[in-house]
Amino acid sequence: MTLKRRRQLAGVVFALPAIALVVCFIGIPIGQAIYYSFTEWNGLTSTWIGPSTWTQAFHNTNLWTALRNNGLLLLSVPFALGLPLCIAVLLHQRVAGWRIFRSIYFLPTAISWVVLGLVAERFFAYQGTLNSIIHAIGFSHTSTNMLGYESEALIALGITFVFTMIGTNTMLFLTGLATLDPSLEEAARIDGAGRWRIFRSITLPHLSRFIQLAFVMTVIALFSALFSLIFVMTGGGPGYATTTMEFLIYETGFNQGDFGTAALYGLILFVITGIVGVVQLRLIGSNE
């Protein structure tokens, strides 16, 4: 009896620092964000306005532009999953030197998205690699400047995003493939199934959990990890063409000094990622 009580007490004491840190620096700010979203707030003084801040925010075109940009970027998700899937299947064939290739493929994962953004900026720039390639294959009078045009900058950002996700997602799929029982494929082959048929009927269903997890991680990254790329590549521009929700929060809060509206935008982002997060928790939970 006392032993049980002592063990519980020890449990509380051990867990307390983690609880305190999470409550103080994640929990309380969520509550504050809700409060401040109803106020006019410049960081020092806040005045209560009420629910009209929300109706006002939804009339702001910048919010809709940012949401639209995030929505359009979602179109890159199939590529951010499909390409790594192909690469993982390639690696899984265990061609000579596949371990070296694996290390090379994952190497960009270690680099900051700030650095990758810098390189991407050079790639898409007017005097960058992309134009060199275009000229080299014969279109010497065609030049692109994707980051300079509202209609194309978001595409360039999407391509960069796909590149940055390749390493992580390939790693996930490769782990999934490693847990696949090779005798299953072998049996199917003996039964006369072709490569494509084996992939569709055995490999893909086996990978479904990994694909779901990769999907959720990719979408969350899309909503909360693009800041570095945008900051160095476009600064949100031209205009608001590459401003996503997270960048709009930063821009509204720190460039315009409108802390209240930024807090409100933060809550919208919180709800979006919350929905995606619930899906992920269910995926993890369904496995335990």
Add this chain to the structure above:
Amino acid sequence: MTTLLTPPTESPTPNPTPPVKKPRRVGRWVLFGAMIVVAIVMLYPFWVMIITSLKSESQFLSGGGFSWLSWSSLTSVIPIGQEVLSSTIVCSASILIILCVGLPAGFAFAKLRFRMSTVVFLVIVSAMMVPLQAILMPEFVNVTRLHLTGGYLGAIIVYASLGTPFSVFLFTTYFRGVPDELIEAGIVDGLGYFGALWRLVLPIAVPAIATVTVLQFIQIWDDLLVGLLFIQNTSERPITVGLAVLAAGRTTSIPQLMAGSLISALPAMLVYLGFQRYLVKGLTMGIDR
């Protein structure tokens, strides 16, 4: 009949339609070619950084040439030493807190269950899903009011709080796999709970500690937003922030930016290459077993 003599791994089928040897070898070469192409694409950033950093500003603009100028004058443009030091301080302090807080909590949630511990655990784990941007404004004002943005402390505490949910999750999952008897025995032996934590649990947890350390190191070293906002003195900037600010300013010479990028990428790459398996383990935690 000859098919029976070939080893089963080479030709598994008596099925005559795919002629066994030749296409397979061709297939291997196609495969190898595809892998080379992917490797070129993935190595592209490194190639750009190296080639560009080996040009002077004018050589970069005109296209040709080679020079060490960007490297030799690098420190006059980017305070590399100071920035790497800042990154190192922020990284190590944050990771130390994340470990010191996460390990006992994970142990508690797995082995020393108390009332409501499951609920508390779930709440902490769901905090993993909260992106900093969602709470950025209140967080910034709170940390500023606590007068922590002057030095490294503000950034450290924010990184530590953001990393804690993941480390609690990872340690809890890890300790669930350790048999209860092992810990019971230690406590009965008179170690006490703190003694057991220090002498029994810590040594067992080394792989989990390594996983948390590697993942958080790469995450924090590569991060921009926290360092940008929560470290106010420009002289205390971490390297990633320093590079991003220079790049956004559009006035620094590109070759020098690339040289700085290369230096900033080096530590994370070395950690990654050295501890690759821990990275994979942490990433797929909870799904592969």
